[in-house]
Amino acid sequence: MTNDKKLINSIIPLELYEPDYGSSLTKTIIGLEHLRVKKLSGSAPPYIFFQLKNIFQMFESLGSARIEGNRTTLAEFVEKVIEIPNKKTNDEKIQEIFNIDNAIEFIEKNISIGGKIDRAHISEIHKILVNKLTPPPRGEGSNYPGNFRQINVIIQKSKHIPPDQVHIQSYMDELVKFINQQADPQHDLLIAALSHHRMAWIHPFDNGNGRAVRMFTYAMLIKQGFQVKNGRILNPTAIFCMDRDKYYEMLSLADSGERIKTLQWCEYVLNGLKTEMEKIDRLLDKDYLVKSILLPSIQFSLEHENITHREFEILRGVINNKRMAVKSADIKKIIREKSAVQISRIIKKLKEKGMLMSLKESGRTYTISFSNNYLLRGVVNMLEKNDFIPKSLNKN
Structure with a gap:
């Protein structure tokens, strides 16, 4: 009742x-x-x-x-x-x-x-x-x-x-x-x-x-x-x-x-x-995104040994590029590597690790990829530091 x-x-x-x-x-x-x-x-x-x-x-x-x-x-x-x-x-x-x-x-x-x-x-x-x-x-x-x-x-x-x-x-x-x-x-x-x-x-x-x-x-x-x-x-x-x-x-x-x-x-x-x-x-502002999130996130990944120094230099070059995308010739300049074969190997390895991706299928223009690999740790860390993520998500 x-x-x-x-x-x-x-x-x-x-x-x-x-x-x-x-x-x-x-x-x-x-x-x-x-x-x-x-x-x-x-x-x-x-x-x-x-x-x-x-x-x-x-x-x-x-x-x-x-x-x-x-x-x-x-x-x-x-x-x-x-x-x-x-x-x-x-x-x-x-x-x-x-x-x-x-x-x-x-x-x-x-x-x-x-x-x-x-x-x-x-x-x-x-x-x-x-x-x-x-x-x-x-x-x-x-x-x-x-x-x-x-x-x-x-x-x-x-x-x-x-x-x-x-x-x-x-x-x-x-x-x-x-x-x-x-x-x-x-x-x-x-x-x-x-x-x-x-x-x-x-x-x-x-x-x-x-x-x-x-x-x-x-x-x-x-x-x-x-x-x-x-x-x-x-x-x-x-x-x-x-x-x-x-x-x-x-x-x-x-x-x-x-x-x-x-x-x-x-x-x-x-x-x-x-x-x-x-x-x-x-x-959505590229300058803010680069300076406050992406560059600090790959620095975080380098410090935590998720990426090598060479990988850091390549990813930094991609992020700082006007289009946030590069070709093999750009990578060649970034790391001052003369061998085209070596550049191809480096690109292949970064793609296998999921840290670079082609803009088009089988394309030869690449951008940084960070949503499902070890770079994700750094990106999430920076989003949290800049108050884009409720702190409560990390409380037990």
Whole structure:
């Protein structure tokens, strides 16, 4: 009886609240609107940018898993990425992170600007997230992959009791309709923040709800025009994993359904998103990227004996090149090697180590490669030093 009363009290309407004109939330929304329509014309070449994007996707995946209690640190995960680039592992803690990575890839391939997010998308995202994981109570998988729960659940350390399983379908139908409504563009970001809370409130799956909700939010941002294919890096989970307790506190605030508290939740989400996007956009500036991230990262690799001094000189030459790409003749000048045969051997070795890659298949113009080899350690170290990565990712 007590539980029924709590359940009735927890039912709240799904409503698009308007922030007050001139409020700090309104100003944040306007700032994000500028970022959404801003044409990104950074000087970092795309073949460098997309490697950075892959690294931030890794942070997004790890951060989302750690919010759920996965104890894998960033340093540990970097080593796993280097060891197993094919993502095949028997370690379920690592598999959980790889699954999130795969879900992001699915979203980026299947969600388009202005397109619909439907039940099939949500189902597939959940299925990917729990793939190869042991179902509860022993693991982070699901007894109903891709399907709504057929049991009632409780949320640890939360006063909120999710709706009875018989109501999930109708609540999710309402949510899907809400996110696909023809709304004024100025309301898009509020819809994203409100939908994040609503899906967490419904808790539609038997397990993996937190992961599914954060991937759902990632999909919403792409739908709303924060397009990653044209030079944007999104890392929304950084907002939540920076302070896990604060995240849950703000989620609980919105459980009341009260306008003021719900808008406080929206402001928390959108402020964090704006800060993250403004910060990450700095990486599109080639000069900043070279001086603050890439050159210090190969120096780090040299000091930790991940590369030889000659390899360091070649990689430094690539990074300092105007195009951040070189041909064999350029390498010849960098290391003052006269033998064409020797230059070919050096290039071959660096390609085998994954530290140089051809810009085109079988091409003879090369750029630095750092997203899945020992150079990754240095790049991640410098991103962390420059506050692009939440320090919480390296805490046990």
